[in-house]
Amino acid sequence: MNSARFVRTAVAVVLAATVLSACSGDGDGDAVPREWIRKTYAASGSGWVDADSAPGEVARAIRAERAELDRASGGGMEFLRYGDDMVTVSPYRGGSLIEIEDYRNGYRRHQRHLTYWPDPDSASFRGGGPGEGK
Template structure:
């Protein structure tokens, strides 16, 4: 009787650990794997030879909701925690780049007027330890 209780407890612990691990993915992370599978590798990132930046950004944002979105200079910008995705015009389609939020913000800050400045004391980034 005692061994059955121990086995049930062990099974419950394993199932709980599995569920916690499976559900604990970073919901604010860039969908990097999906982008790699969906778009062609090229240049500084990936390309879509036929779609405009707004359509590509819609698809990426539709796959995983961005924390913030902005546009300017023909490009679309998606913020995911400590990273950002820039979708810019490229030939007849779009180029997709993933970069660190701080570097991307510095590079494109004139279009990101409502986004938090990563160099401010209040910036939390949305990554591990957010809100601490």
């Protein structure tokens, strides 16, 4: 009797762990590829710099590393949205400046270029991070 109970308990624990890990996720699916950006580009005071590539090229490289949830462009800049964060790639000394910031702050700074992105201050904004809107 004890071995049957042990097997049932073990199976229940494994199933529960599997279900919980599948539901929680690690959030990396919609997260900015920060570590890759840190390793790939030169650090600068407010972000990272690619001295030789235009913003469109840099944005394509970042998107190739991890697909964004949404993107926009305007004023020579490229914007990539990743959940609760965004990446702004702007012209800088013949190359590009890459900045990562909270979506709310980035939206406020660049709102005129993000005309179809959701306003984070609206009642209908769901964010995009793990567990948001559920």
